[in-house]
Amino acid sequence: MKNLSDENLLKTTKDLAAVGYTLKEIAEVIQVSESDLKEAIIDNENPFTKAYLTGKNELKFSVRVSLSDLAANGSMPATLKIIELLQIQETNERLD
Numbered sequence: 001m002k003n004l005s006d007e008n009l010l011k012t013t014k015d016l017a018a019v020g021y022t023l024k025e026i027a028e029v030i031q032v033s034e035s036d037l038k039e040a041i042i043d044n045e046n047p048f049t050k051a052y053l054t055g056k057n058e059l060k061f062s063v064r065v066s067l068s069d070l071a072a073n074g075s076m077p078a079t080l081k082i083i084e085l086l087q088i089q090e091t092n093e094r095l096d
Helices: 007-017 023-030 034-041 047-072 076-095
Strands: none
Touching: 007 023, 007 047, 023 034, 034 047, 047 076
């Protein structure tokens, strides 16, 4: 198995996840088997997992900022999506 702690590999992983690449697509780019990545992703302490999740969270953040901006400018679909996300957030906070 390739070293999944290599700094260049971690940066590439984070950058790719931040633009929506799947594990399969990342595996192709960094030339690691998808099964190795799926195995690594189970461990929350694995540097690869942290890089991947950081990238995914950056993407979620940027999409939600864009949605918020669209809603503030009068987009009804964006407003409805923001309301949906807020309801999910409220539900999750009550369950935690």
